[in-house]
């Protein structure tokens with residue numbers, strides 16, 4: 383029997399989940415995940431790369447972008463599938479409010495956050511992108527950021543759908559769209575929710591990493607080839 387769980391999104395709204403979609407564990411990514419991040423981005427089809435980066439970006443530029451991510455300043459979230467393949471990446475980049483006049487008009491807080499996300503083709507439509515977005519939003523909320531910003535092409539129907547569903551205010555201009563989500567202040571529930579999600583994701587990550595290492599080790603045994 384499949385269960386129907388109730389989840390609370392970062393805005394405090396309750397919604398149904400779990401019935402048709404797999405459980406998505408969103409984990410903070412660090413230095414050690416860089417190589418897999420490059421692999422994830424390079425595997426995106428050219429149209430998806432365009433949607434993600436806003437331009438046709440060559441492979442070297444993608445690697446440069448990943449190698450330039452400052453994990454001490456920004457947050458990067460990822461989703462690993464059951465065979466320990468990185469199938470989705472969300473980058474939450476922070477900048478001082480006055481770095482951009484448009485963004486500074488949207489908030490009184492010191493920093494603004496901009497979110498970019500991509501999900502491997504095979505994992506689309508299962509709630510992975512939405513879950514990464516929710517995790518980014520709750521992280522902002524818990525870190526004194528009240529405005530989550532996203533820039534994308536206005537032809538990006540899926541992202542526009544996710545933005546609208548989250549209640550983002552969207553400004554369209556010359557085929558591009560800026561979307562802003564106003565976040566409520568943190569509360570004990572939002573802090574606990576983020577901490578719990580990360581703990582569970584860490585266990586899930588360790589389990590999958592160990593399983594993958596065991597399978598590789600078994601594969602090296604003479605006369606044995608696992609599926």
Ligand SMILES: CC(C)(COP(=O)(O)OP(=O)(O)OC[C@H]1O[C@@H](n2cnc3c(N)ncnc32)[C@H](O)[C@@H]1OP(=O)(O)O)[C@@H](O)C(=O)NCCC(=O)NCCS
Nearest residue numbers: 430433498499500501506507508509510511512539540543
């Ligand atoms: C945008 C992207 C991250 C979404 O990932 P995802 O895991 O498929 O997203 P989800 O499954 O959480 O949600 C997709 C939602 O969009 C809806 N959707 C899918 N295609 C759609 C379309 N053409 N028009 C409108 N809505 C659409 C789905 O029905 C779903 O809605 P629901 O949750 O209400 O059922 C993914 O498509 C992607 O990586 N695209 C390329 C990169 C990109 O565009 N990045 C965003 C720019 S920063």
